[in-house]
Amino acid sequence: xxxxxxxFEIHQIIHLKRYRFFDIGTDHYYYDDYANExxxxxxxxxxxxxxxxALIDMVKNSGGAFKVALSISGVALEQLEMYAPYVIxxxxxxxxTGCCEFLAEPYSHGLSSLANEDCFREEVLRQxxxxxxxxxxxxxxxxxxxxxxxxxxxxxxxxxxFKGMLTEGAKHILxxxxxxxxxxxxxxxxxxxxxxxFKLSDDISLRFSNSDWSEYPLFADKYIxxxxxxxxxxxxxxxxxxxxxxxxxxxxxxxxxxxxxxxxACAKEKxxxxxxxxxxxxxxxxxxxxxxxxxxxxxxxxxDTSCWLGNVMQREAFNKLYSVAERVHLCxxxxxxxxWDYLQASNNFRFMTTKSSSISLYRGIYESPYDAFTNYMNIxxxxxxxxxxxxxxxxxNEELNALLTTIKNQGDEIEELNKELEEARxxxxxxxxxxxxxxxxxxxxxxxxxxxxxTTKKAEA
Numbered sequence: 300x301x302x303x304x305x306x307f308e309i310h311q312i313i314h315l316k317r318y319r320f321f322d323i324g325t326d327h328y329y330y331d332d333y334a335n336e337x338x339x340x341x342x343x344x345x346x347x348x349x350x351x352x353a354l355i356d357m358v359k360n361s362g363g364a365f366k367v368a369l370s371i372s373g374v375a376l377e378q379l380e381m382y383a384p385y386v387i388x389x390x391x392x393x394x395x396t397g398c399c400e401f402l403a404e405p406y407s408h409g410l411s412s413l414a415n416e417d418c419f420r421e422e423v424l425r426q427x428x429x430x431x432x433x434x435x436x437x438x439x440x441x442x443x444x445x446x447x448x449x450x451x452x453x454x455x456x457x458x459x460x461f462k463g464m465l466t467e468g469a470k471h472i473l474x475x476x477x478x479x480x481x482x483x484x485x486x487x488x489x490x491x492x493x494x495x496x497f498k499l500s501d502d503i504s505l506r507f508s509n510s511d512w513s514e515y516p517l518f519a520d521k522y523i524x525x526x527x528x529x530x531x532x533x534x535x536x537x538x539x540x541x542x543x544x545x546x547x548x549x550x551x552x553x554x555x556x557x558x559x560x561x562x563x564a565c566a567k568e569k570x571x572x573x574x575x576x577x578x579x580x581x582x583x584x585x586x587x588x589x590x591x592x593x594x595x596x597x598x599x600x601x602x603d604t605s606c607w608l609g610n611v612m613q614r615e616a617f618n619k620l621y622s623v624a625e626r627v628h629l630c631x632x633x634x635x636x637x638x639w640d641y642l643q644a645s646n647n648f649r650f651m652t653t654k655s656s657s658i659s660l661y662r663g664i665y666e667s668p669y670d671a672f673t674n675y676m677n678i679x680x681x682x683x684x685x686x687x688x689x690x691x692x693x694x695x696n697e698e699l700n701a702l703l704t705t706i707k708n709q710g711d712e713i714e715e716l717n718k719e720l721e722e723a724r725x726x727x728x729x730x731x732x733x734x735x736x737x738x739x740x741x742x743x744x745x746x747x748x749x750x751x752x753x754t755t756k757k758a759e760a
Contacts, residue, residue, distance in 0.1 A: 301534050302574040303526070303566065304493060306368040306442070306465060307542040309347070310408045311339050311375045313641040314663060318674055323681045329638065331664070336382045343383035346546030351389040353545075353556045357563055358396040365563040366398045366573040369542070370442050373406035373426045374640055376433070387433075394434045400575035403427045403438035403461065409643030410607060412443055412452045413594060414621040417628055422640075423459060440464065440576040444645050446495065446539070446597040447604065450590065453484035453492070461490065463580035465539060468494035469595045469602040476587075479533035483585040491580040492589055495539040495597060499525070504544035508553035519561035527569045535579055539597070599654065607648040612672040616679065617648060623683055626690040635689070638682055647675055 314334035318326070357365045369390070379386045393399045405411055406426040411419040423441070431437040440463040441456050448466035456464050468478025478494035502522070506512045514521070526536050541548075549555040563573065574582075594604045608614055620642060627639045650662050650671035665671040 300570065300572055301526070301529075301536065302572045302579065303562075304368065304535060304537045304574055304576055304579055305366075306370070306402075306537070306539040306576070307350075307545075308442075308540070309369060309371040309375050309542050311335075311342065311372075311378045312646045312663070313374060313378075313644055314338065315641075315647070315674065315678060317664065318677045318681075320677050320680075323677060324684060327634070327681060327685065329678045329682075330641070334664075335378065339378045339382045342543050342547060343379070343386050345551065346543045347383070347386045348389065349551060349556060350542055350545040351386065351393060353560055354399075355389065355393050355396065357560055358393070358398045360560075361563040361567075363396070363398055364567065364573065366400075366575050366578075367393075368400045368402055368440075368576050369393075370402040370404045371430070372404060372408035372444075373422075373429055374408055374644060376429060391434070398575075400440070400577055401430050401434050401436070401438055402465070402576065403430065403441045405444055407640040407643040408444045408645060409640075410444065410447070410604075410617065410645055410648070411621075411624075411643060412447060412455070413604065413608075414617070415624040416455060418621075418624050419455065420459060421628070423456075440493075440580065442466075447594055448492075448591055448596075449594045450484065450486050450592060452594070453490050453591070454486040457484055457487035457490035463491045463493060463576055465493050465495070465537070465576065466591075467595050467597040467602050468496055468537070471602065472589065472591055472595060477530075477533050478537065479529060479535050480586045481535060481579065481583045482587060482589040485588040485590050488585070488588065491583075491585055493535065493537050493576055493579060494589075495537050497597065497602075499536065500538050500540050503538070503555075503558075504540035504548060507549045507555055507558070517558065519558050519565045522558075523562065523565040523569055523571065526566075526571060535583065606652050606654060607645055610651070610653050610668075612653075612668065613648050613651045616651065616672060616675055619676070619679055619683070623686045626686050630686070630689055632689065635682075635685060642675075642679065642682060647671075651675070 314331040315329055316331040318329060354367055358367075371390075376387075394401070403423055404426055405419065405422040406429075407422060409422070411422055427438050439461060441459075441461040442465040443452065443456075446465060446467045448464065453464060464484075473494070478496050480494075482492040482494065484490040484492060499522075502514070502517065506514070507517055509515060529536070545555050545559065566573065595602050596604055596606075598606045608617055627635060630636065649660075650665055651668045652660070653668050662668075662671060665674065
């Protein structure tokens with residue numbers, strides 16, 4: 300039976316403030332809190348709240364037949380908890396339906412998978428732990444920032460225990476193959492791959508309200524008929540997009556939510572179901588391996604990483620940031636860790652792109668890619684100074700590894716001592732509880748028989 304896998308991404312930009320060269324060493328706060336609050340409140344009001352409410356209604360109205368998957372960056376969750384808690388409430392309501400699957404992804408929505416495996420693993424595990432804490436289930440399927448994937452990344456993801464991964468059904472990778480099958484990683488067949496159908500996805504997220512589009516206006520029955528007309532053996536239709544496409548990229552006035560709400564009924568008429576990623580990778584077998592030697596993504600025509608790392612400025616900023624990755628990994632300073640998450644976010648590098656694009660690029664406070672590069676490098680200069688003050692730059696990697704081993708051993712020793720301390724406290728507690736019992740027994744009055752015996756002995760004497 301043909302099935303639709305519908306997935307939405309939730310991530311929000313952390314806006315950096317104007318930071319001058321002369322601020323380096325004196326100002327360690329890098330963010331525009333007003334812009335952050337304003338942007339998250341705006342997208343929550345015009346997209347997240349109505350879109351999530353619609354998804355909840357779709358599950359209820361379909362009797363549980365409609366299913367959906369969501370992936371939320373740790374950075375986005377922090378922003379939602381702070382500025383838009385009602386969105387968190389809606390996410391819990393959607394989770395309570397039992398028809399929504401939450402996926403794992405890097406905590407920062409950054410590019411660590413392209414730079415440092417240890418950082419990548421730590422981010423994924425941290426975001427997975429947060430998802431389990433909030434929604435009660437550890438994610439089983441992974442999606443990387445902007446669906447970035449190659450063979451090596453797939454092998455790492457499989458090694459972390461994930462059963463499936465979402466990525467782009469890029470033409471230069473698939474060739475004559477179709478994205479409507481389950482594939483697997485060529486370095487580990489245990490990791491199954493679900494490939495995005497970029498045409499069907501972009502028809503909703505990019506073209507839906509475009510009156511110049513040849514298919515405008517698009518109705519749910521027409522959209523489902525396109526899926527139904529696909530070759531019968533093509534069973535998995537993966538439709539992936541950002542949640543803010545519903546309400547922001549495609550305004551609510553375009554009736555985008557009415558279109559979405561009509562999909563389950565139209566699909567049911569054609570015998571088409573909805574499934575979560577875990578259901579698909581569990582039930583369906585892979586048809587073949589997918590060979591991806593170079594990283595791909597879902598961004599731009601090229602479907603590669605050039606929008607973040609395509610020019611000299613971007614690569615300089617990227618390499619400079621990850622030059623301190625091992626030192627940050629050692630660090631326990633909460634402010635350093637939080638700044639590290641925010642500075643890793645992929646949008647910081649996207650602002651520096653010099654590529655021309657058919658889609659208008661939002662650059663935030665920046666007038667040009669060079670302006671974005673200058674501001675980011677000023678902030679990065681201060682951040683690196685703070686990291687170096689904790690772990691001086693003259694410590695080489697060998698010394699760092701030795702230091703890390705020492706810290707780990709000390710941590711294990713402290714943990715062992717804490718266990719011994721707890722055991723000692725428990726023993727002391729037992730001893731303290733036994734002493735009053737002995738004293739009470741010693742103070743008990745003699746029995747009548749004992750007293751009578753003592754009186755008889757005195758009389759005889």
